[in-house]
Amino acid sequence: ALVSLRQLLDYAAEHGFGIPAFNVSNMEQVQAIMQAADACDSPVIMQGSAGANRYAGEVFLRHLIMATVEQYPHIPVVMHRDHAPSPDICAQAIQSGFSSVMMDGSLLEDMKTPASFDYNVDVTRTVVKMAHACGVSVEGEIGCLGSLENKTGQAKNRLLTDPEEAVEFVEQTQVDALAVAIGTSHGAYKFSKPPTGEVLVISRLRELQQRLPNTHFVMHGSSSVPQDWLKVINEYGGDIPQTYGVPVDEIVEGIKYGVRKINIDTDLRMASTGAIRRYIADPANASELDSRKIYQSARDAMQALCQSRFEAFGSAGNA
């Protein structure tokens, strides 16, 4: 059944687990996630970005997610709009049936320029009013994502969510979930070496939770950048420089401090890219023309990855 983010995160908080929120833009990803969730009995959050809308088209994306509700009626599914740049875009998603939206007011509508606190409160509050009237949940963001490597002083401060600001933001907007900045960033290039507490500041979550014990936190940029998939990609013709993501153990630590939604996109891209490269390079498949076999290899790889995240974050067994 389609559920709101708030319903699911309240339940997760009650039971002390976190839920991966996977970005989706095609059928194989959607099916991989659902097959994994079905196998380990986990609730699901699937989210669509602007890039996903450009790739698949909003209509196809929405129907792909809604197909899972019909196919797996026993699994709670949240259909979430990731990083909406304005209240207008949130309104569109609400109208088309999303059960949750992220109003990303940490940046201006260009999605590049850091926004003022007042702007962020203003747009987020507007969306909360609108969304709550429709039974839809809202995620807001306070602080800007970005790598802390080689940053000090003021520059570093801007990239870490300020606890006092977070308290004020939650009070003034009444968001259902709060994305926080603790040193992660989007994409595969998060850290140039395995992250320490200096650049992946899990301790900030503890400070945030002390002041906001009832707020559900969201960790963006939470791909772990699996080293085994990196190796597979490079073994079969890829050329990806050495890079590190957010270790699963650190996410599990974050879940103790109120992290409930864990955004993952890059890891599924890596698993499918690696699986496809490996499948095509295998001489045993040289005469294969049924391209479904290629997609199948990607779907299997993504399913395994999803299942290991459901299990690690504790959502398995909680559908």
Ligand code: G3H
């Ligand atoms: O929010 C970031 C996601 O990784 C979305 O990326 O816009 O390329 O789909 P995308």
Ligand code: 13P
């Ligand atoms: P990754 O690039 O680490 O997978 O993060 C995705 C994300 O935060 C989407 O909002």
Ligand code: ZN
């Ligand atoms: Zn994000």
